[in-house]
Amino acid sequence: MNRILAVLILLVALCVQGQSQVQASGEASTYVLKTAQTTSPRATNNGNPTFGWRFDLFLDAKVTDKVFVLVDTRALPDEVINFDYVALRIVNLADLGFNFQMGKFDMPFGNLADRRFATKDFLYGLPLIYEYRTSLPDQVATRADVLGSRGKGVGMRLIDLGVYDIGAMVYGDAGKAHYAVAVANGTISSTYVRHLNDNSDFNKILRFAYTPIIGLTLGVSAAMSAYLSDEGKPLPRDQGSLHYQQLIGDVDVEFSRERFLFNGEAVYSKWTVPFENEDTDLSAFGYYAEAKYTWFPRFYTAARVSGLVFSRVQLEGISPRWDNNLVEIEAGVGYHLDRSTLVKLVRRETRTLEVIGPKDNLTVLQLAVAF
Amino acid sequence: MWTLVCYTVETDSPDDWLIMSSKLVNCRPIMDSWRAPLMIDVRQGVIGSPLLLVAFLMMNSGSPLFGQEALRMGEIRGKITITKSEDDIQKPPPVDRYSTHRLAPTSMSGAGMSSSAVKLSERAVIYLESQSSKAQNFQPPTAHPILDQRDLAFHPQVLPILVGTTVEFPNKDNLFHNVFSYSSPKEFDLGRYPTGESKSIRFDKAGIVRVYCDIHSHMNATILVLENPFFAIPDDGGAYVIKNVPNGTYIARLWFGRDLAASQSVSIKNGESVSVNFTY
Numbered sequence: 001m002n003r004i005l006a007v008l009i010l011l012v013a014l015c016v017q018g019q020s021q022v023q024a025s026g027e028a029s030t031y032v033l034k035t036a037q038t039t040s041p042r043a044t045n046n047g048n049p050t051f052g053w054r055f056d057l058f059l060d061a062k063v064t065d066k067v068f069v070l071v072d073t074r075a076l077p078d079e080v081i082n083f084d085y086v087a088l089r090i091v092n093l094a095d096l097g098f099n100f101q102m103g104k105f106d107m108p109f110g111n112l113a114d115r116r117f118a119t120k121d122f123l124y125g126l127p128l129i130y131e132y133r134t135s136l137p138d139q140v141a142t143r144a145d146v147l148g149s150r151g152k153g154v155g156m157r158l159i160d161l162g163v164y165d166i167g168a169m170v171y172g173d174a175g176k177a178h179y180a181v182a183v184a185n186g187t188i189s190s191t192y193v194r195h196l197n198d199n200s201d202f203n204k205i206l207r208f209a210y211t212p213i214i215g216l217t218l219g220v221s222a223a224m225s226a227y228l229s230d231e232g233k234p235l236p237r238d239q240g241s242l243h244y245q246q247l248i249g250d251v252d253v254e255f256s257r258e259r260f261l262f263n264g265e266a267v268y269s270k271w272t273v274p275f276e277n278e279d280t281d282l283s284a285f286g287y288y289a290e291a292k293y294t295w296f297p298r299f300y301t302a303a304r305v306s307g308l309v310f311s312r313v314q315l316e317g318i319s320p321r322w323d324n325n326l327v328e329i330e331a332g333v334g335y336h337l338d339r340s341t342l343v344k345l346v347r348r349e350t351r352t353l354e355v356i357g358p359k360d361n362l363t364v365l366q367l368a369v370a371f
Numbered sequence: 372m373w374t375l376v377c378y379t380v381e382t383d384s385p386d387d388w389l390i391m392s393s394k395l396v397n398c399r400p401i402m403d404s405w406r407a408p409l410m411i412d413v414r415q416g417v418i419g420s421p422l423l424l425v426a427f428l429m430m431n432s433g434s435p436l437f438g439q440e441a442l443r444m445g446e447i448r449g450k451i452t453i454t455k456s457e458d459d460i461q462k463p464p465p466v467d468r469y470s471t472h473r474l475a476p477t478s479m480s481g482a483g484m485s486s487s488a489v490k491l492s493e494r495a496v497i498y499l500e501s502q503s504s505k506a507q508n509f510q511p512p513t514a515h516p517i518l519d520q521r522d523l524a525f526h527p528q529v530l531p532i533l534v535g536t537t538v539e540f541p542n543k544d545n546l547f548h549n550v551f552s553y554s555s556p557k558e559f560d561l562g563r564y565p566t567g568e569s570k571s572i573r574f575d576k577a578g579i580v581r582v583y584c585d586i587h588s589h590m591n592a593t594i595l596v597l598e599n600p601f602f603a604i605p606d607d608g609g610a611y612v613i614k615n616v617p618n619g620t621y622i623a624r625l626w627f628g629r630d631l632a633a634s635q636s637v638s639i640k641n642g643e644s645v646s647v648n649f650t651y
Contacts, residue, residue: 021465062465070468089466101471113469171471178474211474214565215547219473254473256547258562297551297558338553339583370588 021062026371028055029118033364041133041153042350042360052077056117058085066091070105084164098172107163108171108180108207109188109221110265111252116162118368122261122302123330124346125362127288129158129267132308135323136271136282138190140233143275143315146282150323151352156189156227158269158286158308159250165191165203178209187227187246189269199241201226219252227271236274244272244279259294275313282322283311303331325353340370445639448612449647451495451605451625459489460628461524463589476523476546476587490607493527494628496595497611497649498602499621499637505598511535515571518582518592520548525582525592529626531602532594534577541569549585556580556596581629593629618642625649 030053037047044050054076061069072085087103106112112130114120125131135149138156149155167184182205185197203225211217227246228235235241248269255262270283288306295301307327312319332346343366350360467475511533519526521543532538540550540561547563550570556578561570563586574580574596584590595602601621605611618639625633632651639645 023464025464058468060465060468068466070466085468091466099470105471108471111472113472169471173470173474176474178472180471207472209473214545215563217473256563258564259560260562294560294562297560298553336553339581 023060024057025060026055026057027117027119027368028371029053029366029368031124031364031366033124033362033366035362036358036360038358038360040151040350040352040360042362044362054118066093070103084162093170098170100168100170102168104164104166105169107165107167107184107188107191107203107205107223108169108182109163109205109223109248110159110250110267111209111217111219111254111263112159112162115263118366119340119342119370122290122292122300122334123304123332123348124344124364124366125330125348126161127265127286127290127304127306128308128326128328129265129286129288129306130161131157132326133157134284134308134310136273138187138227138229138232140228140235140274143280143313146273146322147313147315147320150321151355155323158189158248158267158284160186160189160191163188163191166195167202169205171207176211178207178211180207181205182207184225187225188223188248189246189271190227198229198231199226200230201242201245215256217254219250219254221250221252223248228274236276237279239274239279244274246271259300261292262290264289280313281311282313284323285309298336300334301332302334303329305329321354324355327351327353342368344368443642444615444617445642446612446614446644447497447499447616447621447623447637447639447647448610448644449497449649451491451497451609451611451627452648452650453491453495453609453627455651460494460528461489461589461591463523463587489528491609492604492607494529495605495609496529496531496602496626497605497613497647498531498595498597498624498626499599499613499616500624501599501619501621503619504601507599509533509535509598509600511537515539517541518550518594519543520550520584520590523587523590525584525590527604528592528628530592530594531597531604531626532574533600534596534598535573535575536596537571537573538594539569539571542566547586548590550582551585552580552582554578554580560585591629593626595626623647625651627651 032049032051033044034049035043035047057073059071063069068089070085070087070089074082074084083104085105087101087105089099089101091099093100116126133153134155135146135152136155165184165186167182169180169182171180183202184205187203203223205223207219207221209217209219224245224247226242226244228241228244230241246269248267250265250267252265266287268283268285270281273280273282286308288304290302290304292300292302309325310321310323313322328348328350330346330348332344334342334344336342346364348362515537516530516532517539518530519541523544542548542564543566545566549563551560552558556576557572557574557580559572564570574594577596577598580594580596582592582594601613601616603611603613616639620638623635623637624631633649635647637645637647
């Protein structure tokens with residue numbers, strides 16, 4: 001209730017500012033979906049069909065020619081309203097040619113950008129690297145804890161949803177190049193619950209993107225930070241939390257021409273994990289490639305292939321992967337009822353390699369409206 | 372600008388305007404700036420060559436009708452006064468929030484996303500409707516009117532064309548646009564093409580075509596696909612003239628921005644000049 005009130009107060013405050021130029025926009029989406037009846041984190045509602053919805057409200061205020069306030073709120077069923085984005089932006093800071101932003105916002109890592117929203121997402125879900133929760137928690141855990149959590153979806157994501165985190169950033173363009181440098185409380189894999197920095201390290205993030213020709217952008221991102229909380233379970237050895245770092249790198253490509261759009265990312269992450277008898281490096285590699293083609297006005301088809309590959313750990317003479325490798329294919333069709341309204345029918349198949357049992361899948365019909 | 376005006380000899384009724392290709396009886400070249408019947412380019416304003424004009428002059432010099440038929444055509448002139456304050460309909464968002472992740476969109480001039488004052492001549496059109504002219508087939512121009520994608524906006528915001536006209540959509544920005552329309556007279560999706568390239572669409576059905584950019588949601592324009600060539604674009608002071616209007620009764624309409632703003636009934640008799648002013 002308090003958050004709803006806060007949104008309303010924010011709306012009113014922004015709108016009554018005669019000096020400010022405020023733009024309110026957003027989108028709403030509803031869906032009906034059914035997943036396979038499995039115990040995996042990819043299953044929803046025990047495999048029973050269900051309806052759902054999501055609402056996003058964006059507020060952009062131009063306070064002066066150089067100062068902006070940006071706010072995103074998000075609401076989901078059975079959740080309070082979340083503030084995903086509350087940031088102050090100063091463009092061309094002190095006439096130095098670069099821009100500055102501070103607050104809570106999506107960190108400059110990867111190229112998901114506005115494709116996270118239903119009207120811009122070709123399909124229904126996000127790629128595995130953004131959605132799938134691995135078996136590695138951001139707390140101290142034993143080897144058995146991690147291995148016992150494989151496929152249960154209780155740990156960190158590779159890239160935590162939209163990488164919304166609290167921090168500061170400097171960014172700008174130089175010719176065909178774009179750069180961004182940011183520091184934040186959390187890590188790329190663990191942003192969601194970090195309202196305060198819970199160790200003495202900030203996440204350091206770099207992004208560089210180059211657009212050699214119109215329609216093609218190549219990007220590279222990297223980040224490193226301590227990922228364990230000082231307030232969590234005690235560390236097993238004398239090393240402080242600063243010793244346990246996450247190093248993560250990402251390359252991305254965005255290409256479009258005529259009616260064809262393509263996006264892809266590949267990401268590699270390594271965590272130094274304080275297992276009970278020794279520090280161990282765990283790593284994961286993830287990727288996705290997605291394409292969309294508009295066949296004729298209003299109608300398109302799209303497909304995405306994404307996957308996760310996990311490294312192995314030693315346990316009593318065997319070396320299992322610390323989480324189950326996954327391959328996922330998502331494909332669908334989209335039809336624009338009008339300029340702002342999109343209906344999508346999407347099918348997703350997930351294969352958990354090396355695991356015998358029912359396969360995950362999802363079928364969803366989604367209606368999304370931008371306003 | 373040279374324009375060819377073609378007409379019948381028997382009557383000055385609007386019903387007797389001819390299809391140039393099949394029933395040409397008489398033509399006369401005139402030099403003017405208005406958007407006349409059978410004019411080739413409503414905005415670019417260039418037609419034919421001097422040799423062609425001389426040929427037509429020679430062909431028609433012996434005709435007793437040459438130079439006389441124009442007297443049987445009336446004109447509508449007037450002034451548009453816009454009193455209503457209206458936001459720029461292509462006003463860009465105050466900030467591009469994903470300029471944190473990729474190159475910020477910039478126009479050809481490098482100006483970025485900024486709202487600029489829009490000329491009245493780019494957002495207002497006066498056109499005539501009549502039942503009699505609906506039944507006729509006017510020859511569309513061979514030259515193609517242009518709807519620019521420039522400075523992250525469409526120019527003009529309103530483009531009047533005659534049914535059958537082909538419109539060019541050049542991209543003059545240093546980034547992609549994706550022009551599309553889901554309007555019933557013409558649905559199209561031009562896809563993404565770079566600076567300097569152009570695509571064209573022929574509009575064969577009369578009506579209102581709303582045009583958007585799939586990448587820059589603030590960009591929008593309206594193409595008025597009209598059943599007759601009796602339309603005009605005002606100058607930036609609001610003055611307009613529709614010349615060579617056949618005798619008859621019409622509804623004069625003012626289109627402003629995205630909307631039909633006003634309508635008035637008007638009659639042309641004996642080739643007279645009628646004044647029609649609009650206030651919106």
